[in-house]
Amino acid sequence: MSKSEMSEQTEASRRPGGRSARVRADVLRSTLEALAENGTSSLTVSEIARRSGVHATSIQRRWGALPNLILDALLSYSQEQLPVPDTGNLRDDMVALARLIAAYLNTPLGVALAQAMATAEEDPQLAESRAQFWGTRYDVTRVIVDRAIDRHELPADADHQLALELLVAPLHFRALLVRQPVEEDRIERMVDTLLHGLAGQASARTRPDSR
Known part of the structure; x- marks a missing residue:
């Protein structure tokens, strides 16, 4: 891959609507849905991962503790x-x-x-x-x-x-x-x-x- 192609790919990943934005939107949407259905007492990262299709380790790496994700979603x-x-x-x-x-x-x-x-x-x-x-x-x-x-x-x-x-x-x-x-x-x-x-x-x- 040329430098110009790498630069274009990097820029695309940073633009709104790129993969990172889509992943965030999927995780936040799944968090809201799980919160609405089950409240906070039974909410887990594993459940959000299952709903969103995003690996639990990716969610934890981005948001850290579950309350950070809940806060971001709300x-x-x-x-x-x-x-x-x-x-x-x-x-x-x-x-x-x-x-x-x-x-x-x-x-x-x-x-x-x-x-x-x-x-x-x-x-x-x-x-x-x-x-x-x-x-x-x-x-x-x-x-x-x-x-x-x-x-x-x-x-x-x-x-x-x-x-x-x-x-x-x-x-x-x-x-x-x-x-x-x-x-x-x-x-x-x-x-x-x-x-x-x-x-x-x-x-x-x-x-x-x-x-």
């Missing part, structure tokens, strides 16, 4: 299914994000993954992966609050994490606990209530002490 799927909206104002961003989460939780895979993460046994590595997952999702979505602060829709000391938790929690409550759909008007009322509460917090912080 974050990649969330990034694909839950992109951060940028509508130009806080209310529409919140409504758009809530709609995406509601749609995600309205699919068999979405609700199964949420249940698996919520009921995972407290294995230290799995607990760490779960914390990293939510921490990363928080870091990604806090830009919504950051932009609102820049536009003076929220005060500079607005609580990013509280705002996002108050948006996400009711959606998971409906999907995982009462198992009811989230109607469009409920999403808008939920966001309006959340924003009213944030505005009230800001007013309380700036109100002079009347004592």
Whole structure:
């Protein structure tokens, strides 16, 4: 093989859609499917290898411990299914994000993954992966609050994490606990209530002490 042919082959292997990308996609897809069907308690690298057709040693060499693979699979799927909206104002961003989460939780895979993460046994590595997952999702979505602060829709000391938790929690409550759909008007009322509460917090912080 000539140097130019070797260079072309190397470049092809690096391009998105090459063999490495296909292997990663197959492994992540198989991980999600196994998680959705069996949860975290019985998930093994051997099972993922069987489903994906990728040798277990190749999976371990690339991801190391199983929790690393679970984290990669969940974050990649969330990034694909839950992109951060940028509508130009806080209310529409919140409504758009809530709609995406509601749609995600309205699919068999979405609700199964949420249940698996919520009921995972407290294995230290799995607990760490779960914390990293939510921490990363928080870091990604806090830009919504950051932009609102820049536009003076929220005060500079607005609580990013509280705002996002108050948006996400009711959606998971409906999907995982009462198992009811989230109607469009409920999403808008939920966001309006959340924003009213944030505005009230800001007013309380700036109100002079009347004592």
